[in-house]
Amino acid sequence: MPSFFCQKEMYEFNLILNSAHTILGCMELLKRVKGCEGILCVLTEKIDAQLLNAAGPNLKVVSTMSVGFDHLSLDELKKRGIRVGYTPDVLTDCVAELTVALLLATSRRLIEATHEAKTGGWGTWRTLWLCGHELANSTVGILGLGRIGVAIAERLKPFKVKKFIYTDVALRPELANMIEAEYVSLDELAKQSDFLAICCALTPETYGICNWNLFSKMKKNAIFINTSRGGVVNQEDLYEALSTGLIAGAGLDVTTPEPLPTHHPLFTLKNCVILPHVASASYTTRNSMSALAANNLLAGLRGEPMPKELKL
Numbered sequence: 310m311p312s313f314f315c316q317k318e319m320y321e322f323n324l325i326l327n328s329a330h331t332i333l334g335c336m337e338l339l340k341r342v343k344g345c346e347g348i349l350c351v352l353t354e355k356i357d358a359q360l361l362n363a364a365g366p367n368l369k370v371v372s373t374m375s376v377g378f379d380h381l382s383l384d385e386l387k388k389r390g391i392r393v394g395y396t397p398d399v400l401t402d403c404v405a406e407l408t409v410a411l412l413l414a415t416s417r418r419l420i421e422a423t424h425e426a427k428t429g430g431w432g433t434w435r436t437l438w439l440c441g442h443e444l445a446n447s448t449v450g451i452l453g454l455g456r457i458g459v460a461i462a463e464r465l466k467p468f469k470v471k472k473f474i475y476t477d478v479a480l481r482p483e484l485a486n487m488i489e490a491e492y493v494s495l496d497e498l499a500k501q502s503d504f505l506a507i508c509c510a511l512t513p514e515t516y517g518i519c520n521w522n523l524f525s526k527m528k529k530n531a532i533f534i535n536t537s538r539g540g541v542v543n544q545e546d547l548y549e550a551l552s553t554g555l556i557a558g559a560g561l562d563v564t565t566p567e568p569l570p571t572h573h574p575l576f577t578l579k580n581c582v583i584l585p586h587v588a589s590a591s592y593t594t595r596n597s598m599s600a601l602a603a604n605n606l607l608a609g610l611r612g613e614p615m616p617k618e619l620k621l
């Protein structure tokens with residue numbers, strides 16, 4: 310995990326780098342942050358009251374190499390006057406691209422198909438074998454319309470999608486106009502969507518919002534795609550919806566927990582495609598995220614405006 314902890318000396322910053330490709334244990338992390346002025350973290354590191362107390366009063370800035378910030382206790386950071394940097398925009402294209410790939414892999418059953426081809430299931434050509442659902446003439450719903458939702462819609466439009474609809478805590482007229490998306494209620498989003506892409510941040514309001522209540526209103530042919538955070542989905546309800554044919558399929562890049570244990574029931578379902586949180590995993594994007602996170606950190610340490618600061 311590329312975490313850095315900074316202590317300012319006379320002219321330079323002293324970097325304490327976790328260069329191991331593992332998450333530091335809680336006790337180790339608490340030990341290492343002591344006295345630091347800045348922390349550069351990734352989304353697996355919980356920045357909560359315990360960690361902030363361990364860091365102590367020198368801490369001025371937390372820079373997360375992620376667009377999501379549900380791993381940060383914002384109230385605690387605000388209370389202590391600690392500035393926060395994050396990495397929006399630089400990953401939008403990459404996440405949108407992966408979302409489209411996951412949507413197609415799920416709706417056209419690509420993982421099942423390659424498995425059949427490899428393992429002898431490929432017999433004579435059969436009329437309905439491995440049939441899926443196509444985007445042409447479909448209605449695509451977006452739950453949480455931000456930059457990423459718009460980028461997904463822009464990429465899906467050439468597939469001849471008939472209509473884009475969205476819901477959010479408020480109307481997003483500027484973004485919606487870019488993709489000619491219509492605002493609907495959450496119920497209507499569930500009822501009308503052939504493809505439902507979840508793009509909202511994980512907040513107390515969105516925690517578990519994709520639950521039986523939502524799935525039970527969806528179409529039987531609907532494909533559910535989540536590249537936001539696992540916490541927005543009630544996974545027991547999703548399992549029930551998928552295994553009983555209430556909806557046609559789900560593609561998940563995010564789960565609860567991560568990694569999802571290999572014995573998890575969702576892994577037993579052919580109509581559930583699960584990826585290990587790789588939406589932003591391109592060399593270009595990860596480089597941009599790292600550079601932005603480092604620049605946010607340095608600006609915060611120097612008391613300068615950050616390239617991307619979260620307003621607390």
Ligand SMILES: O=C(O)C(=O)CO
Binds near residue numbers: 352
């Ligand atoms: O930046 C984030 O929040 C991610 O989830 C990276 O994919």
